Amino acid sequence: MKQTVKHIFIYITVYLLALPCHAQHQPFEIKKKPLHPMQRTLISLGEIAGLNLFVWSYDRYVMNADFAHINMGTIRKNFDTGFVWDNDQLGTNFIMHPYHGALYFNAARSNGFSYFQSIPFTSFGSFMWECFLENEAPSINDFIATTAAGSMYGEIIYRLSGKVINNSSKGANRVFREILTGVISPTRELNRLITGEAWKYSKISSTDHTPVDFNLSAGVRWLQPEYNHPYSPYAQMSLRLVYNKEKKEIELPFDWFSLGLRFCAGQKSFYVNQMDITGVLWNRYYPQKNGSEWGFGIYQHFDYWDSPTHEYKKTPYRFAQVLALGPGVYYKNKKERKLQFNWEFYITGIGLGGALSDFYWVDMRDYNFGSGFSTDSKIKISAFNNSIRFNLSAGNYSLFTWAGYQKNRNLYDEKLNDLNVQGDEGYTNFTSIETEIGYWSNQYKWNISFSPEFINRHTKYKYHPSHNYSTWSFSINAGYTF
Numbered sequence: 001m002k003q004t005v006k007h008i009f010i011y012i013t014v015y016l017l018a019l020p021c022h023a024q025h026q027p028f029e030i031k032k033k034p035l036h037p038m039q040r041t042l043i044s045l046g047e048i049a050g051l052n053l054f055v056w057s058y059d060r061y062v063m064n065a066d067f068a069h070i071n072m073g074t075i076r077k078n079f080d081t082g083f084v085w086d087n088d089q090l091g092t093n094f095i096m097h098p099y100h101g102a103l104y105f106n107a108a109r110s111n112g113f114s115y116f117q118s119i120p121f122t123s124f125g126s127f128m129w130e131c132f133l134e135n136e137a138p139s140i141n142d143f144i145a146t147t148a149a150g151s152m153y154g155e156i157i158y159r160l161s162g163k164v165i166n167n168s169s170k171g172a173n174r175v176f177r178e179i180l181t182g183v184i185s186p187t188r189e190l191n192r193l194i195t196g197e198a199w200k201y202s203k204i205s206s207t208d209h210t211p212v213d214f215n216l217s218a219g220v221r222w223l224q225p226e227y228n229h230p231y232s233p234y235a236q237m238s239l240r241l242v243y244n245k246e247k248k249e250i251e252l253p254f255d256w257f258s259l260g261l262r263f264c265a266g267q268k269s270f271y272v273n274q275m276d277i278t279g280v281l282w283n284r285y286y287p288q289k290n291g292s293e294w295g296f297g298i299y300q301h302f303d304y305w306d307s308p309t310h311e312y313k314k315t316p317y318r319f320a321q322v323l324a325l326g327p328g329v330y331y332k333n334k335k336e337r338k339l340q341f342n343w344e345f346y347i348t349g350i351g352l353g354g355a356l357s358d359f360y361w362v363d364m365r366d367y368n369f370g371s372g373f374s375t376d377s378k379i380k381i382s383a384f385n386n387s388i389r390f391n392l393s394a395g396n397y398s399l400f401t402w403a404g405y406q407k408n409r410n411l412y413d414e415k416l417n418d419l420n421v422q423g424d425e426g427y428t429n430f431t432s433i434e435t436e437i438g439y440w441s442n443q444y445k446w447n448i449s450f451s452p453e454f455i456n457r458h459t460k461y462k463y464h465p466s467h468n469y470s471t472w473s474f475s476i477n478a479g480y481t482f
Contacts, residue, residue: 039112043194047107047187048125055100056133067134074135083130083140084420085403087363090354091272094149094304094320097142101126101150102157103187109158110188115151115253122154123147137420141369144352148323149302152277155254159243161185162208165192170201210255213242215447217479221264221273224316224471226309234264234308236273236475247295247330250283269308277302278346281325291334299328301348301376303395305432305455312361316471317457319430321374321397323351342380349373355399355428356457358467362411368423370401389449391436399428407463426461438477445481450474 060068086093104125108118126146130138161184164177178198182189192198221236239261247256257279263272283297301324309315326348333341354367374397382389404425405411411419431454438449456470 039117041111043191044108044111044113044121045124047190048104048121049128051103051107051187052125052129052133056129067136070133070135075132078131078134078138081137083143084137085141085369085422086136086139087365087419088139088142089310089364090304090306090318090320090367092364093139093141094145094322094354095272095275097126097146098149098153098302098322100129101146102153104146105151105154106158106185106187107191109154110185110191115155118154119147119151122150126150141352145322148351152254152279152300152302155279156243156257156259156277157185158188159208159210159254159257160212161188162206163210163212164207166205166207167197167200167202168205174199210244211246213245214482215240215479216482217447217449217477219475219477221473221475223264223307223473225267225307226311226314227316227469231473232267234266234273236262236264236477238262238477238479247280247283247285250280250285250297253281253300254279256280256283264308267308271308272304272306274306275302275304278328291336293332295330297328298325299346299348300325301346301374303374303397305430310366312366313358315356315366316469317430317455318356318367319354319397319399319428319457321348321350321353321399324348324353324374326373338383340380340382340386342378344376344378346376347373348376350397350399353397353399355397355401355430355459357424358459359461359464360411360423362419365423368399368401368426368428369403370399370422370428372398372400374398385442387440387442389436389438389440392434394433395431397428397430399430401425401427404462424459424461424464426459426464428457428459431456440481447479447481449477449479451477 056068056070059065101122104122105118107125108121109115113121123143126143130143161181164180164184166174166177169177178189178192181192189198217238219236221234222231223234224230225232239259241259243254243258244250244256250256257277260274260276261272262274263270279300281298281300283295285293285295287293302322303324304320306318307316326346328344328346330342330344332343350372352369352371354369357366357368360366360368374395376393376395379392380389381391401422401424403422405419405421434451434453436449436451438447440447451474453473453475454470455473456468458466458468460466
C-alpha cells in the first residue's frame with residue numbers, strides 16, 4: 001500500500017485522458033437507479049477483504065516489507081495499543097490512503113449501495129487493514145482519510161466509469177470499454193465480471209450521459225522550491241474536470257462535482273503540486289425572474305498543496321484538508337448576457353488536515369495534523385462569447401494542533417511507535433490566492449492562460465517562535481477543452 005505518489009497520479013492521468021474519447025454530449029439524463037437493483041453485502045465485504053489480503057501478500061512475500069510481517073501477537077498488540085497518529089509523508093497519508101479507500105468504496109457502490117451506504121464498507125476496509133494487516137500501531141489519521149476522502153475519490157471514480165460503460169455495445173468497442181472501466185474503477189469492473197454484466201448485451205446502454213467539461217493543459221510554472229531560493233522553472237500539467245457544469249437535476253450526492261489536479265516535474269523531482277475536489281451532498285437552487293440563479297447546499301471538500309523540497313526547515317509550504325464539509329452558496333447571472341458572472345462561496349469545518357511544521361521532523365513526516373475551519377471564494381467572469389475569461393480563487397484555512405508533545409522533549413530519542421502526537425502544538429493559517437486570465441477558442445477548443453498564485457503560511461507555536469512565510473508562483477499554460 002505504501003507506494004510512491006507518482007503511481008497514483010500516472011493512473012489518474014491515464015483515465016482522464018481516455019475519458020474524453022467516450023464523454024460525448026448526449027441528452028442529459030442522470031441515472032437515479034443503481035446499476036444493480038440488489039444490494040450484495042457479502043460480495044462487497046468479500047471483495048474488500050480479498051483486496052486487503054492481496055495487497056498484504058504483495059507487501060509481505062514480494063516486497064518483504066517490515067510492516068507486513070504479522071502474526072497473532074502483532075494483532076493483539078495493535079488492539080492493546082489502540083489508534084495513534086502516524087509519521088508517514090503527506091502524499092502517503094492524504095493521497096494514497098484515500099485512493100485505497102476508493103477501491104473499498106466501489107466494491108460496495110457497484111453492488112447496489114448508495115453513496116452514504118457505501119461509506120461504512122470503506123471504514124470496514126480501513127479498519128481491517130490498520131488493525132490486522134500491519135505490525136505497526138493502527139493509524140487514526142489513515143482511518144479518517146481512507147474513509148472520508150476515499151469516499152469522495154470513490155464516488156468520482158464511480159461516476160466517471162459510468163460514462164464509459166455501455167451495455168448496448170458489442171465487439172472490440174465493448175472489450176475496450178470494459179478494459180477502460182477496469183482502469184478507472186478496478187472493483188467495479190470486477191463486479192461486472194462476477195455478475196456477467198461485462199459481456200451481457202442489453203438494449204439499454206446504462207451509460208451516464210451527464211455532461212462533463214474537461215480541460216487538459218501543459219506549460220511551465222516558476223516557483224520557489226525552498227526557503228530563500230530563487231524561482232525555478234518546472235514543467236507543469238493541469239487537469240480540470242467539472243461534472244454537470246450547469247448544476248441541473250441535483251438530487252443525489254455528487255450529482256455535481258469539480259476536480260482539479262496539477263503536478264510538476266523538474267530538478268529530478270516529480271510531485272503533485274495541487275489537488276482540489278468539491279462535491280455537492282445536498283443542494284437547493286432558486287431561479288430568479290431576471291434569469292439569474294441562486295443556489296445553496298452542503299458540500300464536501302478535499303484540498304492539497306505540496307512543494308518539491310523535503311528538507312528540514314527548507315520546505316516552503318505543505319497543506320491539506322482531507323475531512324472537510326460545510327455550507328456553500330453560488331450565484332450565476334442570466335446565461336444570455338454578454339458578460340457572464342459566476343460566484344461561489346464556501347464555509348467549511350475541517351475534521352482532519354495537515355500543515356507544514358518548522359520544527360517537527362520525525363521519520364517521513366514534516367507536518368502537523370489538526371482540525372479547524374476554512375473559507376473559500378471563487379469568481380468566474382467571461383466575455384466575448386465566453387472566449388475571454390478571468391478566474392479568481394481565494395481560500396483561507398485555519399488549522400489547530402492540540403495533541404502536541406511536552407516542551408524540551410527530544411523527538412529523536414523516541415521510539416516511533418511510542419510517539420503519538422499530532423505535531424507541534426499551535427495554530428496555522430494558510431492562505432492561497434490564485435488568478436487566471438486567458439483566451440478560449442470556441443471554434444477550435446484550444447486555450448492559453450497566465451496564472452499567478454500567492455501562498456502565505458503563518459504558524460504560531462506554543463513552545464517555539466512563530467513563523468511566517470509567503471511566496472508567489474507563475475505559470476503559462478496552453479490547453480484543450482474536450
